[in-house]
Amino acid sequence: MKMTGNTILITGGSSGIGRALAEAFYARGNRVIVAGRRQVLLDQITAGRPGLFGVQLDLGDPASLSRLAAEIRSRFPELNLLVANAGISRPEDMTADDWDASDAQAMVETNILGVLRVTAALLPVLKRRPNATIIATSSNLAFVPRADFPTYCASKAFLHSWLQSLRHQLRTVPVEVLELAPPYVQTELTGPGQASDPRAMPLGTYVEEVMQLLGWEDHPRGEVLVERDRARRWAERDGRYEAVFAAMNPA
16 A cells, blocks of 8 residues: 555544554645544544544444445545544453343444444445555454453454455455554553553554554555564464463463
C-alpha cells in the first residue's frame, strides 16, 4: 500500500489505536475520515485539522451503516483505504452463577459483525479504486488466549481466520487485505488502568513501528506484526504453546 495521498476511513478512530493511526496517517499527507460513536471525541480530533473529518457511526445500527456508505459515495468517492479498527473488550467469569452471554453478544456484535458489516458496506467502493487496502485490527490474543477474556480472544481469532479467506477471495481484485494483531498496548480498551500499565507497549511506539512496517511493506501473509507480536504468533509452531498459555493463565 502507498503511505501518502490516500483517502482513509478508520472505524473506532476517536480513541486508542484508531486515533493514533488516524493522526499518523494524517501527518503523512493523507485525507482521513474518523468514524466513531461519540461526537465530542470526533470534534476534538478534527478541530483545526483540515483534511481530517469526523463521522458518527454505530456499527450495530444498519441505518447508521447505510448513511455512512451513502456519505462516502457522495463526499469521499475516492476512498481507497478502510481501517476496520472498532472493538470492545470485557472480562467474563463463566464460573459465576450469574454469568450470561450478554457481554459475549456485545463483543460479537462489535468485534466480528461490525468488521463484516463495514467491509460489506464499503467493499464496492474500494474495488473501484487503484491501490485499495483493507486493514482490520485483530489481536495477538487470537493466537494464545487469556482465559479471563474468552469471547474477546475468540472474536479476534475469528477475524484472523476470516481475513485469510477474504484475502484469498480478493486475490484477483486489486484490494490488499492486511491484519494488525497488536500486543498489549497502553490504551483504555480494558479500562483506564491499561493506559498507564508499564507492562503494556506505549501507544506511540506501537503505531510508529506499524507505520514503519507498512511503509517497508514488511507484512508476510498479510500480517502486520510488531516485534512484541511474534512470540505469541509462533508459539504453537515453535512448540511453546502450552508454556505461553500457562504463563498468561496461571492456575
